[in-house]
Amino acid sequence: MSAPQLEWLELAAPADDLDEPALSRIARYVDVSNRVTQAHWGDDAHDTTVDEIVASLRHTDDEVVRRFLVTEGGLDVARAITAINREDGARVAYVSAWVDPAARGRGIGRAVAEGIERVAVELGATTLQGWVDHRPPAEGDERLVSANGHGEIAVDAPARLATSLGYRLEQVDRISELDVEAARGELERHRADALAHAGEDYEARSWQGATPPALLDAMAALHARMATDAPSAGLEVDDEHWDAARVERLESRLMAAGQTILQAVAMHRPSGEAVAFTILVLPAPGRPAFQEDTLVHAEHRGRRLGMLVKAENLLQLGRRHPDRARVVTWNATENRPMLAVNEALGFVAVAAEGAWQKRLGEAEPTAGTASMGA
Secondary structure (H helix, E strand, O other), rough: OOOOOOEEEEEEOOOOOHHHHHHHHHHHHHHHHHHHHHHHHOOOOOOHHHHHHHHHHHHHOEEEEEEEEEOOOOEEEEEEEEEEEOOOOOOEEEEEEEOOHHHHOHHHHHHHHHHHHHHHHOOOOEEEEEEEEEEEOOOOOOEEEEEOOOOEEEOHHHHHHHHHOOEEEEEEEEEEEEEHHHHHHHHHHHHHHHHHOOOOOEEEEEEEOOOHHHHHHHHHHHHHHHHOOOOOOOOOOOOOOOOOHHHHHHHHHHOOOOOEEEEEEEEEEEOOEEEEEEEEEEEOOOOEEEEEEEEEOOOHHOOHHHHHHEEEHHHHHHOOOOOEEEEEEEEEEEOHHHHHHHHHHHHEEEEEEHHHEOOEEEEEEEEOOOOOOO
């Protein structure tokens, strides 16, 4: 098989809302992305939008992100991304390459993966990581267990490609969905039980949109702890500096993308500090809400604060957006405390996501993530 002849077209932030060349390229990139997600999931729940990509291209204060539309013979066949933190000493790059289902089977996935890895190396990366959607193993499937022994995936085409390129499956996330209507009747009880268990020292607060100024510093501290406290298995993690300004930048990007933010925190009354938080992000109407970060400060665990903030935020979702029928979330399979909270709320496993890693000092730097489903 001859090597595919590919052209790489890099996306740029539009100068304004009438920058047709830039916007047209972004729209084509989005079309390729959505063909991939719809083929995998069978619906448009995980689609992206032009507004979301434009917001990402315009908000790059905290990380360097390079996005490419890949063509072959004038046809759009793939899209590729790499991103690395702007922190001094950052060495971990996210890499991703997706191939249009109609263009698979001709070596495009491998070629795009190798190309995006080279871009990541140019940015200074020495470790590459990619997150890949897989289906859970069925009876008779060949299985691959993560390096930390928690969770497994079916050995599918992306898994085979990732392994052949020198990646190791470090962690498996369970992807779960919640039927919001089915859960609604129990949310008040879950919230009340969690609050009673937490005791008089704690209370829950929630809001939609930007974080109130009085809570910005506390939210920055909690975001910073995500890098150190969240289960990361064998994944290398760069340090991240968070302050109030970075929280505001994150929220500005999400809102510029047309997304609605719902947040809830647990406040520790004696100190006045926020010690647990959770975030729901709502894309366009008709799509599910996405459960983003949830964290309980290590010094305040064992008090059901995870349940408290999740129930509080889901109640807020019901009040403000009763049209949202489902919530999608991701959890490391070794994170039993958070999985137990989600199971009690009614979340049901629907798929798996593999966290793949390649340290370039341990393998030849010639390949990227396997998230292309080639």
